[in-house]
Amino acid sequence: xxxxxxxxxxxxxxxxxxxxxxxxxxxxxxxxxxxxxxxxxxxxxxxxxxxxxxxxxxxxxxxxxxxxxxxxxxxxxxxxxxxxxxxxxxxxxxxxxxxxxxxxxxxxxxxxxxxxxxxxxxxxxxxxxxxxxxxxxxxxxxxxxxxxxxxxxxxxxxxxxxxxxxxxxxxxxxxxxxxxxxxxxxxxxxxxxxxxxxxxxxxxxxxxxxxxxxxxxxxxxxxxxxxxxxxxxxxxxxxxxxxxxxxxxxxxxxxxxxxx
Amino acid sequence: xxxxxxxxxxxxxxxxxxxxxxxxxxxxxxxxxxxxxxxxxxxxxxxxxxxxxxxxxxxxxxxxxxxxxxxxxxxxxxxxxxxxxxxxxxxxxxxxxxxxxxxxxxxxxxxxxxxxxxxxxxxxxxxxxxxxxxxxxxxxxxxxxxxxxxxxxxxxxxxxxxxxxxxxxxxxxxxxxxxxxxxxxxxxxxxxxxxxxxxxxxxxxxxxxxxxxxxxxxxxxxxx
Amino acid sequence: xxxxxxxxxxxxxxxxxxxxxxxxxxxxxxxxxxxxxxxxxxxxxxxxxxxxxxxxxxxxxxxxxxxxxxxxxxxxxxxxxxxxxxxxxxxxxxxxxxxxxxxxxxxxxxxxxxxxxxxxxxxxxxxxxxxxxxxxxxxxxxxxxxxxxxxxxxxxxxxxxxxxxxxxxx
Numbered sequence: 001x002x003x004x005x006x007x008x009x010x011x012x013x014x015x016x017x018x019x020x021x022x023x024x025x026x027x028x029x030x031x032x033x034x035x036x037x038x039x040x041x042x043x044x045x046x047x048x049x050x051x052x053x054x055x056x057x058x059x060x061x062x063x064x065x066x067x068x069x070x071x072x073x074x075x076x077x078x079x080x081x082x083x084x085x086x087x088x089x090x091x092x093x094x095x096x097x098x099x100x101x102x103x104x105x106x107x108x109x110x111x112x113x114x115x116x117x118x119x120x121x122x123x124x125x126x127x128x129x130x131x132x133x134x135x136x137x138x139x140x141x142x143x144x145x146x147x148x149x150x151x152x153x154x155x156x157x158x159x160x161x162x163x164x165x166x167x168x169x170x171x172x173x174x175x176x177x178x179x180x181x182x183x184x185x186x187x188x189x190x191x192x193x194x195x196x197x198x199x200x201x202x203x204x205x206x207x208x209x210x211x212x213x214x215x216x217x218x219x220x221x222x223x224x225x226x227x228x229x230x231x232x233x234x235x236x237x238x239x240x241x242x243x244x245x246x247x248x249x250x251x252x253x254x255x256x257x258x259x260x
Numbered sequence: 261x262x263x264x265x266x267x268x269x270x271x272x273x274x275x276x277x278x279x280x281x282x283x284x285x286x287x288x289x290x291x292x293x294x295x296x297x298x299x300x301x302x303x304x305x306x307x308x309x310x311x312x313x314x315x316x317x318x319x320x321x322x323x324x325x326x327x328x329x330x331x332x333x334x335x336x337x338x339x340x341x342x343x344x345x346x347x348x349x350x351x352x353x354x355x356x357x358x359x360x361x362x363x364x365x366x367x368x369x370x371x372x373x374x375x376x377x378x379x380x381x382x383x384x385x386x387x388x389x390x391x392x393x394x395x396x397x398x399x400x401x402x403x404x405x406x407x408x409x410x411x412x413x414x415x416x417x418x419x420x421x422x423x424x425x426x427x428x429x430x431x432x433x434x435x436x437x438x439x440x441x442x443x444x445x446x447x448x449x450x451x452x453x454x455x456x457x458x459x460x461x462x463x464x465x466x467x468x469x470x471x472x473x474x475x476x477x478x479x480x481x482x483x484x
Numbered sequence: 485x486x487x488x489x490x491x492x493x494x495x496x497x498x499x500x501x502x503x504x505x506x507x508x509x510x511x512x513x514x515x516x517x518x519x520x521x522x523x524x525x526x527x528x529x530x531x532x533x534x535x536x537x538x539x540x541x542x543x544x545x546x547x548x549x550x551x552x553x554x555x556x557x558x559x560x561x562x563x564x565x566x567x568x569x570x571x572x573x574x575x576x577x578x579x580x581x582x583x584x585x586x587x588x589x590x591x592x593x594x595x596x597x598x599x600x601x602x603x604x605x606x607x608x609x610x611x612x613x614x615x616x617x618x619x620x621x622x623x624x625x626x627x628x629x630x631x632x633x634x635x636x637x638x639x640x641x642x643x644x645x646x647x648x649x650x651x652x653x654x
Binding site: 010019025027030036037040041045048053056059063064065066067069070072075082083084085089093103104107108115118120122123125126128129134135171 | 270271272273274276280282283284285286287288289290292293294295300303306307310311314330334335337338341342348349351352353354355356357358359360362370373374375376377378379380382383386387390391394397400401404407408409410411412413414415417418419422425426427444445481484
């Protein structure tokens with residue numbers, strides 16, 4: 001830009017009135033096969049982006065985003081599980097040196113050291129060499145960190161049957177949710193004997209199946225409450241015969257309502 | 261016509277230098293996959309940004325249907341998934357995007373680390389990048405609660421328990437996050453929503469801005 | 485066309501391709517989102533079911549009377565009971581008329597003979613809007629359109645009302 005007098009501005013602004021014709025820069029003098037970011041390189045980058053986007057959209061179409069049943073704080077049998085990228089921290093807390101008296105180790109010290117070192121990497125690894133073999137300590141620590149994170153994630157995720165979890169926690173559509181008559185005399189008995197496994201609306205939970213839509217007679221229900229069935233242990237119901245009758249009646253009426 | 265509108269604006273605001281500054285810089289050969297296929301590792305940063313853009317857009321559209329309220333949050337998500345046309349896809353983009361962004365970020369971090377690109381003079385940009393990593397993880401943690409399903413509720417409870425075990429400030433930290441010393445409920449959801457939708461994205465934008473300005477100033481690290 | 489060959493430079497070509505590709509990516513991202521956002525606009529407006537308003541046809545007189553009834557309103561994921569009301573009477577031609585009480589001026593609620601000064605008229609207390617008995621607005625008062633008319637039907641001697649249909653300007 002020219003300095004001093006003779007500069008012309010648009011109105012009283014600081015915008016120069018002179019328009020310099022735009023000449024695309026020439027990078028041919030640069031070493032190697034350097035090219036312009038716009039439009040040469042960006043075009044290639046966006047081609048990669050388009051392929052990525054198509055793949056990503058295919059993923060979202062093939063796998064609908066999961067949604068479990070509405071949060072139920074009374075569901076005592078639910079086993080919490082964080083998103084996969086927090087699994088390594090979650091798994092870490094299972095180890096002896098990171099739990100119990102050593103919990104601080106697991107939640108603060110170890111992650112603190114790992115992420116602190118990552119954050120301060122430029123100051124811990126100050127040598128001039130950039131190739132991995134020129135800085136074996138830094139690269140070794142990083143590899144160790146990566147391997148342990150992958151190992152922790154894998155050992156946490158491997159035993160989990162994600163499909164069974166999704167199946168078990170499938171959401172109940174709001175219009176199919178049964179309104180439970182809490183004023184029914186059997187409800188209090190249900191609440192104290194059955195709810196912890198079969199849920200507050202008989203919808204079932206981790207430990208017990210749903211009690212809605214079951215094909216059993218009143219006598220069978222009463223017998224199961226006393227003696228158990230399948231994986232359900234006996235003597236889950238402890239009360240008088242009269243209470244048992246009310247409980248069975250309650251379960252039957254909810255089922256009748258649900259059928260309508 | 262378009263040219264005239266552009267000229268009219270340019271005469272008054274002189275915008276050409278602004279976008280030319282972004283557009284006109286050279287890309288060296290060693291990061292260009294067209295010349296060396298192995299240079300595809302340099303794409304991960306751009307792809308991370310791309311997924312972040314997808315996340316921002318899909319998130320904006322999702323808030324058109326979502327309500328952060330324990331009575332209605334799950335219902336609105338369920339409604340969005342089952343009743344609204346393409347709601348399933350948009351929520352899918354946001355849900356899977358959250359995972360993909362972490363994967364891409366990890367790959368990008370590995371590329372920068374193993375090429376030693378964080379060394380002088382790029383220390384600052386590396387630290388901004390690690391902060392971005394934390395912000396993304398924070399977004400993942402707070403976003404996990406929002407659908408208010410069982411998975412969300414119980415995972416968040418565990419997360420808050422962990423926060424509570426921090427010495428000295430644990431209880432205060434948990435209350436600050438959850439809005440209540442013991443309950444995970446209405447206040448927690450409102451807080452997590454605010455953090456997920458306003459606070460962390462604001463931090464994300466600021467840090468991304470610094471990240472890009474620094475890259476532009478310093479240029480991409482040279483070949484090994 | 486000029487004789488001169490219209491050459492596209494390499495740079496222009498790249499720019500066009502870049503714009504096209506950018507458009508493709510933007511469209512791929514935004515198409516499902518925009519479709520989701522405009523979904524309510526594309527929903528067929530459900531012709532509301534007729535609701536029994538709890539008024540026997542034989543009880544409808546020449547004098548407009550107010551009826552209130554509740555319907556279950558489904559608003560996305562939220563269901564609620566809302567109260568609706570209408571002014572119902574039989575006009576000179578023995579036709580049942582059911583007017584919406586919502587003033588066509590600014591949405592206040594009108595009432596029959598709501599002002600002692602104007603008998604035999606619907607009156608809106610907000611801005612003194614007035615309507616004749618047939619629902620048309622009195623010229624010179626704020627409203628610019630007649631009161632909306634409910635669709636109605638009669639089943640088993642009971643009055644059923646549907647959606648209020650706006651009438652054109654009078």
